[in-house]
Amino acid sequence: GAGVSQSPSNKVTEKGKDVELRCDPISGHTALYWYRQSLGQGLEFLIYFQGNSAPDKSGLPSDRFSAERTGGSVSTLTIQRTQQEDSAVYLCASSMDRGLWQPQHFGDGTRLSIL
């Protein structure tokens, strides 16, 4: 595939359940980002992966949120014990590397709804 792929596209779950969101970046892209977009809002940075370096987790809103990136490619964002305020669209983006002028390319996102 040519673009960033995210799954599932939609997820509805009950409060208190755990969820896993998946991102498959563009082939060859070493940098991967997760963002959260609440209704009518801008994009909030969550976490950044670059190659084998330690990720920048400074945007994760609580310790219920975690993410990993296996083999430098696919990434999974996990939200434990979901709360209603976690409802949002979770967007993944990738770029070729952390180079100064490298644009980020976004996936279609996962729309998460917590009942």
Add this chain to the structure above:
Amino acid sequence: GENVEQHPSTLSVQEGDSAVIKCTYSDSASNYFPWYKQELGKRPQLIIDIRSNVGEKKDQRIAVTLNKTAKHFSLHITETQPEDSAVYFCAARNDYKLSFGAGTTVTVRA
């Protein structure tokens, strides 16, 4: 950290008129400024970007200007068309991190 403010939050223009969206940023170290267009339910799409060593860039009906001294940059869309209706986000990049504005909802009236 970087703080990006975007104005206006909504913008309604007559088809054929121009639309201007303005953003300010706080971190003078930011050096790359992309603009994204997001249609309803779709992914943000990069439409134009500008580097800090350039003052203006144009791509057909879209142009972006950057004033580093004042720390503001603007998106200009000329001869607007109905398909330009979308939410537009500005962003500023420092190192690897992008900080986004809150978005401008542009509606082009036929």
